[in-house]
Amino acid sequence: MKRHLISAADLSRDDAVLILDTAEELARIADRPIKKLPTLRGRTVVNLFYEDSTRTRISFEAAAKRLSADVINFSAKGSSVSKGESLKDTALTLEAMGADAVVIRHHDSGAPHRLATSGWINGSVVNAGDGTHEHPTQALLDAFTMRRHLAPGTGGGLDGRRITVVGDILHSRVARSNVLLLHTLGAEVTLVAPPTLVPVGVERWPCEVSYDLDAVLPKSDGVMMLRVQRERMNAAFFPTEREYARRYGLDGERMARMPEHALVMHPGPMNRGMEITAEVADSPRCTAVEQVANGVSIRMAVLYLLLGGAPGEAPPTATAAGATATAAAGKAVPAPTTARPEENDR
């Protein structure tokens, strides 16, 4: 693993599998009465959120707290950011406060990359969604969910599994991260959308593109429905909400054409009646709620692997951590299995 997690492209297959396996170990913590490990005691994780995002923020917060890190939530609203403070000055402030990791959600593509490469801070940067660029921990939790259902066990990827991502690909950071990560893990990805919502340049992505949902559904092991904002209609991306729902929405009838074992996934928040009907959203095949639960385990694994080690120790460099990743990939995951629940924190 590198020092930061900015893009799903930063992850080698070994890195990605290590994160999924670590998350499996950490998921067991959630079943214990005391859901806490001392691993990141004394480390500080800052949630720097420039965009409203309840579920991602609380997921990272829960993950960091279960690892005993100190968590600071920095929301752009009601902070100096709303008074026009630059990202640079905010970053310098966080650095002065001793942030070991900054989890950043930003409305501009590339903001986490700038934060990680500008020299403003020394800690690790975790991209929690930037503009229309990437959302790598979402892709990891999606892959984690898929692997549990479609390729159970640890140590492996998603080789040969056929995953279909449907919806607003153009504006979706979830789609970009998923295409990259699922490809790394060996899955075959197909994107389905009206041509207006597929970016120019998509031909270089490691995936297929189709405009015909019905043709793709029978060949899918998992179908991920993306949220489509109703406002896109006003920018002429599609004629009407109803036409979108008819052509690209997932209803019961369409779901019936999927293979029996195939999953329906949604990163949330769902637009019921738009890209997904209530019948499908509430069906047992839909993993939306499970994805949320898995998100905490994945984010624990990411923070653990990026920050693992004693307080004060330098964050692992790319090479050193890479070596660790390879070594660890074959064995059981180190600390979490041996660590005992934190007893001082009842």
Added chain:
Amino acid sequence: MSKTLIRGAQVLGGEARDVLIDGETIAEVAEAGAALPADGAEVVEAAGHILLPGLVDLHTHLREPGREDSETVLTGTRAAAKGGFTAVHAMANTFPVADTAGVVEQVWRLGRESGYCDVQPVGAVTVGLEGKQLAELGAMHESAAGVVVFSDDGKCVDDAVIMRRALEYVKAFDGVVAQHAQEPRLTEGAQMNEGVVSAELGLGGWPAAAEESVIARDVLLAAHVDSRVHICHLSTAGSVEIVRWAKSKGWRVTAEVTPHHLLLTDELVRSYDPVYKVNPPLRTETDVRALREALADGTIDCVATDHAPHPQEDKDCEWAAAAMGMVGLETALSVVQQTMVDTGLLDWSGVADRMSFRPAAIGRLDGHGRPVAPGEPANLTLLDPAYRGRVDPHSFVSRSRNTPYAGRELPGRVTHTFLRGRATLAGGEPA
């Protein structure tokens, strides 16, 4: 009157010559070693150097009045002298906008006072660059500034009727409308070239068609009303095709390309470093190749810097929040040497044509873009083409340092610039 003897310089890259400057004019051009009457003249040993007519920039943002934190006429013209320029056209998007005789005269006067470079103001086409009502083009032309080039640069004159009227109106005084070709609806939220890289980076795309469609419309309008249109910072292979076609019809169309569009591509945006953020955006390798070929074959008439200084805080931020533009005056000739001369696409007389003769002719500038010959104004640029060095923004004399070339090795260095016989740059330093 002061005299300067430039010894052994290759005039336009040709045979070595001795050039004697007497006062404001070139007195003699003789074979090297011809023992010109140089009594009392300052001697510049220039063996191996290239002597060019003073460079002319059709597209410079000097920022004064209004944004003196990024550049002033004085600092900008010093940067121009350092880059070998003896005349620059100052763009109209200042605060207030240069849309009246008063503002263009102010800029023109500041240029005269600076003494480093002639400043020829560009007038806005429309009031406040709003694209709605024609500015007083005639008044700006008749002012002391004598405006010939009109542009809303930074914004496109997108209303076809306004564009048509502007093209027609400036015919009365042989003016030219310099169009910033950017269809506004197609570029809402645009952050970079639309293509493979924008798709990966999730940055709003600026499609080539948004430039090409406006150029296509405007060459047709210029033909229809038989007027002169100039295309600013042409950036795509498709734009080249349209201009080539328009010229083949004999229409009065000229075009410029920036040094950065001759060298850099959108692959650099992968760094999300806003120093590469510019409008029009950096394009692809295919576009760069087409632009170089078009400059070589004359389809593109000239190189213009689009020197766009910005203060540090406007680039030291996330991509979307950053200002668009790059400084270019001090590196332009080096980039042209690397992309056009060292590649064999253009010889030095070609560089003189594209960076001095033609831009001066488009702007109808007196005393610039003239041959290096006896009796001509001594506006000259002396370049050491063998020099190799890394670009150090801290060595810039511009007030701003937003260069995309920091740390990059570029060939060539301007050692002397003469504005009407006076050295504005000597030994590589402003004088």
